[in-house]
Amino acid sequence: MTSTTPHEHILAQPRILDLFAGPGGLDVAGHSLDIPSLGIEWDRSACLTRYAAGLDTLHADVSEVRRNAFESLPPEINVLAGGPPCQTYSVAGHGAGRQALDRVKGYIERLMTGDSDQEIDEDLKTLPDPRTALVLEPLRYAIQATRSPNREHRPYDVIILEQVREVEELWKHYAKVLEETGLPDGTKYKVVVDVLATETYGVPQTRSRAVLIARREGLGKPSLPSPTHRSYEAKEWNRGNKKNGRAQAEQAALYEGTGPETDQRQAAGDEELRHWRSMGDALADKVGSHPGRRTPFLVRSNYGSSSHPGRRGVRSDQQPAFTVTGKISRFVVFQHLDESTVYEGARFSMNEAGMLQTFPPDYPWSGTAQAQQVGNAVPPLFGAHLLSAALGLPKPDPKTLRVPWQPATDEQRAKLRSNGCGASDACTDKCPQAKDQVAPPSSVRPRKTRTTKESVK
Template sequence: MNSPGKQVHDLDGIRILDLFAGPGGLDVAAHFLGYKSIGVEWDLNACETRYAAGLPTFHADVRVMRKTRFDEVPESVDVLTGGPPCQSFSVAGRGAGRRALKTVEDFLHRLVAGEDEATIDKELADLDPRTALVLEPLRWLLKAIETKDRSPYRVIILEQVPTVGPLWEVYRTLLRSGEGRLQGIKYEAECWELKTEQFGVPQTRTRAVLIARLPELGAVTALEATHRAFELHRGRRGEAPAGLFSSGAELPTGKRPWVSMADALDAASKLPNSPVNVSRLRTGGETKFFVVSNYGSGGDPKKRGKRLSTEPAFTVTGKISRNRIHKVGADHEAERGDRFTIPEAGVLQTFPHNFPWSGKDQSQQVGNAVPPRLGMHILGMALRDSAPSDGELTAAQSWPPVPQPTTDALRRIGCGDRSTCPPDSHKVSRRRSKPSP
């Protein structure tokens, strides 16, 4: 395994290109599996976290990078990954992407058929810009196929919210076909919906995932869940019986129980120099609390869902800092509400307890990320036909220190003189100070 703090950052030997890389969920997964990666990310705050973590990064728009800077991508890259922005497709959003699914499907077919890309770009201007980004992985593949001295990616991995599943099915069909601009290059491809808690992530989150790879790598094998699914039995939390915080449900044969919020936070708090401190949530030597969601439940925006500390968290979103945590005493009466810290929210996403979150909007960075533990399972099956080992998963609890010179060098690679960064992304807004009284 290469330590981010000790790598030579000349971009040699990098195999994985992560589009829409965010703070590094898939890059963290790749690191603990022993693969080098580089990300493309337009948000400067996420880039600052990546630089602090020692993750090579292009601070760029994936569209601009594809059109004008494609030659900067290391030639050693043979794996393309991407989780396009989900806001327009998410059920929590306004639904522009969901309404445009058929339109996007048509664009996918038109790109492969070889229609003029300038015409397609002009028509894409009528879509929500985030919706159009779901086309980018295909456009990057076509660019690689049609660029001299480049080879088609050997492996392609895509993930998104479940509503994008129908588009991944279109990707699967097109990649298997080898038609049009694919120039006869066919992939073995499969797609599924995966529940994060079934892979040891202490939250419920469903993702639509596609894995495609060239035939010489063999058929794509389905990921096998390691933990039981979480089935929510809603009840009146304020009238809980004494056994509320113990799970006595029978487990499916061979499956581990889900990882609860308390399990994850307790384990992180015991690691050396951990920023996670659950003492404020402990009663009688046990971590007992419940979380009140920031979102409505059952179609009622005023009715907030609740999760117990013995259960997985709600889906970790960019609004996680708004979720109220209530400590529970011996009589099960909730005490004053609290909030998750950024390190705690990161742990619920399965980032290392000491991951160096940096920049602004850190809760948004955490919420936008791919859970690294799920990423380890996906990358493991896609690249080597095996799930992560217990040793790899244990190692993934802590992030190695990254020297400041490494962070500075990565910032130079990612931003350089800032001329190639997204417009105005480095602009600092200055508030006019109030006059002294």
């Protein structure tokens, strides 16, 4: 269900708590809508990017804040948002989260019936990969809000969650218990869940996300954001190109030996929607320090496509990007010398990768693993659509995200880091330790080699 009713602002002064905030995708979305936010993020480099961007940040572990510092959070926060880490649920990972779905549902039931945090924490230690349990944190925060004296036990008014499409089943279970069982204090929500395609909201990239939007009872039934652009359909694209003499599938075969990915999605009412945005459209013009990419190009993904991690696809500048992941810096870019000759050109800069995610040009990516930061982020334009639908606001104006970002001053950055880390120029003992920021490898579904019996079979 998508929004069709007139806009009615359901909160006079929304303020967001962004769990697993990353480098700031949802916070930038909030900024474009003039909605303040506070992000909790444990990765040091992502926090450095956030400080450089001028975003309010706690450099902390989400679980640790809930256990020991929840009362220090601003009591006026009324919107809970988050995108828990997806590695154990994504098809590109080892699958520990997908294989533990029924167990995680059981923990959801236990949380809603009021089981003690201590008992649940002890049981969660038996999961093969501890990251699987992080998908429970938004629900645990929602419950903790009703137990907080600092908040006068007020529940969050709105909850917005997004994850890889494989988590849709868990979001549906969230919806069931939020609507039917309610939080332990009796608070219930109206909830909508679905898998949305980001290119249908103007993001120049195909990326499917499982989304949950919940409103506290009495605030009206939520709706999903209405699409603004057509869905990308690769078969139709290939047919059109062959008809027009630009055989994209044949070009792709020159570089990979296989054609580009196939996507069966069909958008309803395409004639009323704008055409999806291409990479060329997003990167062509000079803006800020971005010099512009006007030369036609092809991109070969270093990541899988169509939910197949091993499949490498090729797209042209006339198509949307593949899902932008932490491997975006490995995408090979081929540029045209003439109609028949191509050469390997400059790969995407972090500024360009961010723009494909709809971050503003010149967003101040900082620290290490910047490609991973870009890939982990919520596309800000998509996040703005989610926030607008959840809060009853008009559709966001994408032009606000195409203006070069103004980074924080040194003084502002020092103040933000002092608040987030405890010192103006360094991390402190209260920050997550570097040794804890590398997740242990999952013991589930080890990668196969040709020497295993199963491979031989």
